Amino acid sequence: MQARLIEVAAGGAAENMAIDQALLESVDRDAVPTLRFYTWSEPTVSLGYFQKARDRLAHSPSANCAFVRRATGGGAIVHHNELTYSFVWPLENVPAGAKSDLYQRIHLAIIESLGRFGVSASRYADLGAQAVQTVASGEKRDEPFLCFQRRTDEDLVVAGYKVCGSAQRTSRKAVLQHGSILMDVSPHSPELPGVVSLTPQKISLQELSTELTSAMAEAFGMKFVKFALDETLIERSHQIQASRFGQVDWNEKR
Secondary structure, three states: OEEEEEEEEEEOHHHHHHHHHHHHHHHHHHOOOEEEEEEEOOOEEEEOOOOOHHHHHHOHHHOOOEEEEOOOOOOEEEEOOEEEEEEEEEOOOOOOOHHHHHHHHHHHHHHHHHHOOOOOOEEHHHOOOOOOOOOOHHHOOOOOOEHHHOOOOOOEEEOOEEEEEEEEEEOOOEEEEEEEEEOOOEOOEOOOOOHHHHOOOOOOHHHHHHHHHHHHHHHHOOEEEEOOOOHHHHHHHHHHHHHHHOOHHHHOOO
């Protein structure tokens, strides 16, 4: 199967979310799997769809960052010193439970790609009784604001710290999964170390995206072909940005 690959590029907060949505619509229509890697043009907080905008002010290190509300759930992510990926997969001819399978296959590919650099990552569900870094005791009553202080079975952990989390959104015929791979500590989230903070390895975003593309190709039996956003996708992403992710009403709707 042939799939599209969009290589690492930086984008603004609303722009990045609008492109992901435009790609979801495109795969829903044309059934061409698409893998995209991106960074953020400035330190940015992406809120989970159901989070309250005012809650970001309680996290003082990131309170002055740009922010956008995702169309996916989960906790807030500080996008700085990390690599964001999105993968859009057509739902035709796939078995029931494909969405949970997608989490596992992508995260296992991330484990494989990190392993090629000598980094040992594990699914949280596979850690068993091993000690895992958790949120401060004062935060245990309520779910933490930051995604990387939460834990689900499919989250990826290095040296006891969560370094990768993902979320999904489904359309009629396709599913979008996007996620963040935390690479290094940020002054906007100093409590969260990343892969290169926790290991002696030095890994560039380009190196990681190249290895992850290879691991994804193996995991899904695909051949990736480099792809640049065409005029139709760019125009559609601009429309989505103007009507949704770039609007105060959307970003502060809760």
